[in-house]
Amino acid sequence: MNVLIVEDEELSAERLQKLILAIDPTIRVLGMFPSAFETIAYLNNAVNTQPDLIFLDLHLEDDNGFRIVESLDLMIPIIFTTAFDDYMQKAFKTHTIDYLLKPVNPLELQGSLAKFKKIVEAESTAPRLPKYKDRFLVTAGSRIFTFKTSEIAYFTIEERATFLRLFDGRHFAVEYSLEKLSQLLDPVNFFRINRTLLISVEAIRDIHSISAGKLKIDLHPVSSQEVFVSSERITEFKNWLGR
Incomplete structure (x- = not known):
């Protein structure tokens, strides 16, 4: 599984990466980005490996994390990681797996990853229709x-x-x-x-x-x-x- 971490606090990003790999060492962290601009540029480049899951903070160094979702009409599953619970309702209107408050609890993170894997397994057995870029x-x-x-x-x-x-x-x-x-x-x-x-x-x-x-x-x-x-x-x- 490939994941992307979008977090403007370097220590928080590094801690989250360690927690993720401690839960599942097979997970590959493609990158850690502090800004919406860098994240959008990465995701919009077809040459780059696309993530299966994104860990997204809402308060980034240049914009709100929702800017990424709205700009790309993003359909990649997201686990929000934020210090604020004000945006929970809006978050769950996107392709959200979970909403974790900082500091991220390792057990809650483990539960979120397990939830994501169950969803992937369920989708893999369902018939798929082609999804074209809109x-x-x-x-x-x-x-x-x-x-x-x-x-x-x-x-x-x-x-x-x-x-x-x-x-x-x-x-x-x-x-x-x-x-x-x-x-x-x-x-x-x-x-x-x-x-x-x-x-x-x-x-x-x-x-x-x-x-x-x-x-x-x-x-x-x-x-x-x-x-x-x-x-x-x-x-x-x-x-x-x-x-």
Whole structure:
């Protein structure tokens, strides 16, 4: 099991790590972060190993711990560890396993971990439906933005980097390859038409048949380059449009 500790007090973070490993030495602590910004950056990077469980303090050095949950629409299970009980009701409206008050009691922590494992075991035996990404978090300088997938017209490769373009024309870099995005996005709504472009069906304005084996697409917002469907994808593209 992989866990993340989000705690701005270094001694508290180290103590919690020791308690966790004393209960279950097989647990792997991926990292200990003191801020919401660092935690969001880690979780938003597809290259990083994602945690199965997060231990989250509510008062961090730069923001409230709920900022992480709300910015990422986080579905990773959480055990809150805090010195305040004021937020208990709000916490249990998230994907919460438990709410532990500091200083964390080892027996209560053991009970929380046991509860989490039971939930995981129960979920592993239940039939699973695919869960597609419904929002993206991006950074621009010191600012962090989050956008619903429905706001995105298409993803494109430009100068070896991946960008998303919104229907309002704005564009931002994202840390995903188009191949990874094809797995994360609902195939009913998004289709990769060629090597450098993955589009939303809502972004299509016109389709022109240039020849028997070539289709040209007008997108909104307008792309900086002419857009063609790869010849090997035309049949699949037509099937996708006719769903």
